[in-house]
Amino acid sequence: MKTVVVTGCDYGLGAELVKRGLADGWRVFACGLNPAKTKPMRELARAYGKQLEVLRMDMSSESAIRRGAAVIRRRIPRLDLLVNNAGVYWTDGAEQMSFRSFQRMFAVNTIGPAVLVRELLKPLRAARGRIVNVSSESGSLAGVTNGRPIIAYGASKAALNMVMRRLSFILADDGIRILCVHPGWMRTPMGKLSGDPDQEPATTAKEIFELAGKLDATMSGGFLDHDGHARPW
Numbered sequence: 001m002k003t004v005v006v007t008g009c010d011y012g013l014g015a016e017l018v019k020r021g022l023a024d025g026w027r028v029f030a031c032g033l034n035p036a037k038t039k040p041m042r043e044l045a046r047a048y049g050k051q052l053e054v055l056r057m058d059m060s061s062e063s064a065i066r067r068g069a070a071v072i073r074r075r076i077p078r079l080d081l082l083v084n085n086a087g088v089y090w091t092d093g094a095e096q097m098s099f100r101s102f103q104r105m106f107a108v109n110t111i112g113p114a115v116l117v118r119e120l121l122k123p124l125r126a127a128r129g130r131i132v133n134v135s136s137e138s139g140s141l142a143g144v145t146n147g148r149p150i151i152a153y154g155a156s157k158a159a160l161n162m163v164m165r166r167l168s169f170i171l172a173d174d175g176i177r178i179l180c181v182h183p184g185w186m187r188t189p190m191g192k193l194s195g196d197p198d199q200e201p202a203t204t205a206k207e208i209f210e211l212a213g214k215l216d217a218t219m220s221g222g223f224l225d226h227d228g229h230a231r232p233w
Helices: 012-023 039-051 062-075 099-119 121-127 151-170 201-214
Strands: 003-006 027-032 052-056 081-084 130-134 177-182 222-225
Touching: 003 012, 012 027, 012 039, 012 201, 027 039, 027 062, 039 052, 052 062, 062 099, 062 121, 081 099, 081 201, 099 121, 099 151, 130 151, 130 201, 151 177, 177 201
Parallel strands: 003 027, 003 081, 027 052, 081 130, 130 177, 177 222
Antiparallel strands: none
């Protein structure tokens, strides 16, 4: 049975990624702030039993990431897929920029995923695994064509793209392949903060697993739409 770790599983896309992985026969480690308390994870745990393990993991805390990753390493010798899905979002214009805003965004959206990769390198190397990162079109420098007030969020996703592109070269000889994906404007609590989204998270979850299945050396280090088309950096 293949194994996958998914972060940010309390609701939204994370919950749909867990559901998709389980339905496709993966052993799933679902990580979130408190996923065991959420209705989707409770229902999936009842339906799938030991195929699903739910873990608390605050992606803004290095110690929490290390604790959660240690549990995963004890459970499995090989990790086929890591999906860095956890993220935070809010708007900030020129007057709202703050140290707190940038620190929180970068902690969860950029630094946490990087630290989790570090902590799971052993099982990823053993499986010559794949890493898919849920990024955003907001992290594209070429895509900035207006004054949309998402300064810290966009910067954190651009930084995530840079970290993972660098890692794609650093880890290439280990057979680890890495991809950043724009998930679309989804009908999730986060997506609804900025208008009327048109993408179902279940569709994006399916597409992410499909991309992970195709992810090879020619795709590694790329930045793609959820449907597989290249995004501009």
